[in-house]
Amino acid sequence: MHLPGPPVTRNFGIDCLRGLAIVLVIVHHLALPFRLPLGPSLLHDWLPKRLINAISFNGYEAVFIFFVISGFLITRRIVAVDGDLRQVRLRRFYVARAWRIVPLLLAVLAALTVLAALGVPGFAPDPRDQSIHGLLGSALSFTFNWYEGRTGWAPAGWDVLWSLSIEEAFYVGFPLLCLWLPRRVLVAVLLIWAVCLVPLRDLVPVADEVWREKAYWPGMAAIAWGVLAALLSLKWRCPPRTARLLALLGALAIVFAMGWGRLAHQLFRGAGMYLLCVGAACMLVGFAAWAPQPRAGLRWLARMGTLSYELYLSHMFVVLAVVASYRALLGAEPAWTFVVYVPVLAVCYGLAVLLNRAMARLLQRRHGNASRRPSAKPTSP
Template identity: 30%
Template structure:
């Protein structure tokens, strides 16, 4: 899929929003940024919708054409994309405790097996806790191709729609039940984070919304094109739905927000992604300066930004107190430098290696087909 400026813009907004939210670990960036950072945790859910849409399209297209799905190829591409820079950042956290934004860290094997979001003791081990979302993504990468392959064996609109409704309904019921149970017994731990916010089965709404968009694009291209002619209306609708979600999440840990807020918020972000996928929409028409670059390094930024925050805080934290714009500029510069360094030194070389190996594999496959044709003749 060619890069779409609208999706790059949404990805850039998402990573900046998340980093503004995480500035709480250094005491915040001052009152001028509070209104921006308060809901910054929602940036992760934009990533979930984008991931569901982009990965969903990648998996569903060969299935729609009746081609076999290369599970090995898919998992290998994801591994080359995700693991190298993740391994480097995890090594920094494990081997250099003084670099952590918080002293406690879950055992390394929980990060390596992407089970940290299911096992975390958040009260004691908050360092690198933002890797929880990567765990959710990895579970999605593992399960979705298998599920898509199974559903594609006998395509059925009714069955797909029923599965989507079931996932949303079960999520609402499960979050509400866990919230009511934990609120009643009030266990002596951060049960909201550990039981509702981090577990994969609680956070499927955004990924599902992205998959639904991908399914529409791949299996109903005429409807996709027809609706994209009204992409700006969907854009405005997405903004309106997101505003309602902001209102619901004014009490972020409340029952109503966690029962109904997640699917509503994901629907709003899904409308924004739908509009962003149209090159003629208000957000897809122009390339916003630096948005594409920030989107390109967003993965490295996400993994490493807390390390950069902590470095600046240790070196200059006292000096920067009370200097909102100056503090923002210095923290942002540190984050960009570290993230870009990881991207260009680790992430991109492995991506190039991935493409080189894929090219060699493609050449080998072509040569094998040629030899087979010669043999048959």
């Protein structure tokens, strides 16, 4: 969906990174109900356990990659549209963000509310701890993660909304910081934020498990890494060879953080997310200087990246329906769980395409109505 403002040039490398992140999120949410997606299935003996776990249970880490990408793209877009962070036009920025986020969010919330009211498992809250009104209110006020921190885990269908609260807080506050703080002070604040707040999730007491996973500050720190990467990419146009090396090193850092997470946490003294955020930031700086050419075998992944918002908000409808159907047909039999993953990704993709087209038509209708309005100061013929 195109937003108001100048056309955005797509970067194939960034789209693929975002596509990988959303695939990991979907697979993670599908793996959790099955406990292990490929093991103990029929493929268990054919794939290394480390690879199985890296593919299946890094959805949370993938969300942090989204945070870094979000900070990077928003910063570069402000500079592209307004010329400088200190010249950001608040009304234009907030309207563009609202039109990108709110229509689809309202549609998803309407569907979630209906399913919760009908008592559908995975969507209906436990009335002892949560309510539909509480879930709705926190989602609309972008305090969903705070609501979960106070009341416990939300139903699976609603739970994805926690990260949107963090991103929205960034969208609201970041332009104001750009206007209020001198550039050097802003960079210093972002650097302190990125370095000091990432490990906070590992310092929260384990007893407060929900808030440990979904607090504002660590997510904001990941976004700060993205902003810093964008500022670096705007100042430093590194040579193509250096850019490719930077992207490769960033990819290796992400692979290490996801494949050897326990070792990464030990090396970074409980803050393995540093490696993940820095790796994503390095890849983004590299891709900004050297945009990889589209490759036929990865076009599907890049397309998943362009639809990441639609996929993120809608995939749980598909995941929960497939899990319920599998259990109804095969019960707890684990042998064939691996066969559902590719079809689930395909159906999620199709649903995301439909939602994207619907939101694009809504936006086009809005611009069409605006263009037909009479001017406040008619010009003489």
